[in-house]
Amino acid sequence: MTKPLTVGVDGSDASLRALDWAVDEAARLELPLRILHASLWDRYVRPAPKLAAVRPGQPAADEAVVDAARERAARLGPGVPLTAQDVADDPFGALLRAAPEAYALVVGNRGRGELTDMLLGSVGLTVAGQASCPVVVVRGGDANVAGRFGRVTLGVGGPDDAADAVRFAFRTAAARGVRVEALHAWRSPDGDGDAGGGQAAAERVLDDALRDARRDSPGVAVHASTTEAKARTPLLAASASSDLLVVGARRRDGAVGLHLGPVNHALLHHADCPVAVVPRTG
Known part of the structure; x- marks a missing residue:
């Protein structure tokens, strides 16, 4: 069975960039795409939700993030087989547990405050340091x-x-x-x-x-x-x-x-x- 390219999403701008990058890469590599959202994400990073229309932390918000991510991926990569899942876990645990079954994990770069574009946050750094598969942190300029x-x-x-x-x-x-x-x-x-x-x-x-x-x-x-x-x-x-x-x-x-x-x-x-x-x- 072909391992999927797995991307973590939370509704933030950083995770949307990671999702878009993952869709393109899955298409190039002819891999299925797995979209993963951890419903306890907000406890750790509290992103400003860009995908959800309701207050984060509620089940409806988690479902909205997953549904919108699935729709976005399907629109950008119509030929890419994809699944989207919300898991009741923290982001570290969800991604690390997905690693053995993934071709690679894809995450956005994350910081706090004015240093968002410069510093990598705790999720990406921890996953990159411990995952059993390759980890791609999507950062850098648009080009x-x-x-x-x-x-x-x-x-x-x-x-x-x-x-x-x-x-x-x-x-x-x-x-x-x-x-x-x-x-x-x-x-x-x-x-x-x-x-x-x-x-x-x-x-x-x-x-x-x-x-x-x-x-x-x-x-x-x-x-x-x-x-x-x-x-x-x-x-x-x-x-x-x-x-x-x-x-x-x-x-x-x-x-x-x-x-x-x-x-x-x-x-x-x-x-x-x-x-x-x-x-x-x-």
Whole structure:
């Protein structure tokens, strides 16, 4: 059975952007779409309801959000098989429990007050840090969300977190008919004068990470580059002209609370395009 692309909605502007993005992506990937609304959402985020015509928190409001989301998705993607569901759960639990049965989870970026456009809220950050499937946080400018730049940027880290992210990036690029920009950042140890050796090692890491995907997806154009820098710097710069930024999940095993590393945190908070965090499955 084909796993659906699952999108969380709550009636807010951010979730509407996520829903629209998910409809388009499901159509490109030929996946069913699952729309998920958690009826306890309001307890956590209290969005201003854009879909519901009644006061949030009541059953009628929850039903209105789901119905309007279903109608919107059907209108935008008439060929996409879809289901819509309201569950009596908090947003974290609803999305995390849906993850094993999802191709990916899609959520809007969420902040509070005047920083809404800059900061990721607790729902997206928690889900990205703990979900067992890829998580896409839809953020960035209209051109980025609409996919007008013709490239998927792939951040290649170490070998332990690269393979699943590489496959995800190449499948996305193939479905969109765009190129993959693969970036690997490396740092020389303090006082190490062998910059040439570091560059050569970085190129080997990148070549090894991309080898299988290049063989399996010969129709996808790839531009690979390495740079000596903190990883967040070139990735954030690249996000300004990318349709999607894909990275592996650098989770901190055994950590209390959130399980993402600092690079993923920086990208989820500040990237100028949607960000896909892809956990290692092997």
